[in-house]
Amino acid sequence: MTATGQRTDKLLAIMESQPVIPVLKIDRVADAVPLARALARGGLPAIEITLRTPAALDAIRAASSEVPEALVGAGTILNPEQFAQAEAAGARFIVSPGLTPALIEAASKSDVPLLPGAITPGELMAAADRGYSLLKFFPAEQAGGAAFLKSLSSPFAGIRFCPTGGVGEKNATDYLSLPNVVCVGGSWVAPDALVAAGKWDEIEALAKAASTLKR
Known part of the structure; x- marks a missing residue:
């Protein structure tokens, strides 16, 4: 199979724009708009809404259409069907936990960039x-x-990463200081309890703190 290429410039612009990309699991569609607004006010306009709940696609649709200052992406995309659904809902970038030939093929036909795992x-x-x-x-x-990620920087000098999974405010800078890390993904800026309680000001404050992390 020949290389198809990644929408690198478009994706890198998103990843370089902020040190942390919030990874969100939204249970109620009604939370999507105020949550996206709070994170954007805090300096984290690019967000990843994961397809881990029945509300995810509608949440992407609502946030992307009603919060123009936000740059809404879709995460946990596992197959071309989900890629197409997320793109139709307004996702501006796609994140997958892995990479398959089918996903590469879907991404090659779309202007929406794919960040695969x-x-x-x-x-x-x-x-x-x-x-x-x-x-x-x-x-x-x-x-x-x-x-482990640092050990990959020499043999794979041309590859850069967004580490996600177990990354929080206490260890984010361990990753951000690495030469092969562009940004990190994390859910700590929008804890489930604060989202459920509608404490958008507190989420905005968490986002402001995360947006100032050094790289």
Whole structure:
């Protein structure tokens, strides 16, 4: 199979725009708009709404249409059907925990950039062979953490990552300080309890703190 290439410029602009991309699991569609607004006010306009709940696609649709200052992406995309559904709902970027030929094919037909997951050297080589140089590193902590990711920087100097999974405010800078990390993904900026209680000001404050993390 020949390399298809990644929408690198478009995706890198998103990843470089903020140190943390909020990874969100939204249970109620009504929370999507105020949550996206709070995170954007806090300096984190690019958000990833994961397809882990029945409300996810409607949440993407609502946030992308009603919060113009937000840049709404879709996460936990596992197949071309979900890719198409997320794109139709207004997702501006797509995040997947892994990479398959079917997803690569779907992404090659779309202007929406794909950030796929890869961990092992073999997976990184396969992704690079298809023209992908920006990858999600998931689950980051469980896969070996910042130390493991640092060890990949020399043999895979052309690949850069967004680590997600077990990344929080206490260890985010361990990842952000690495030369092969562009940004991190995390859910700590929008805890379930604060979302459920509608405490948007507190979420905005968490986002402001995260937006100032050094890289």
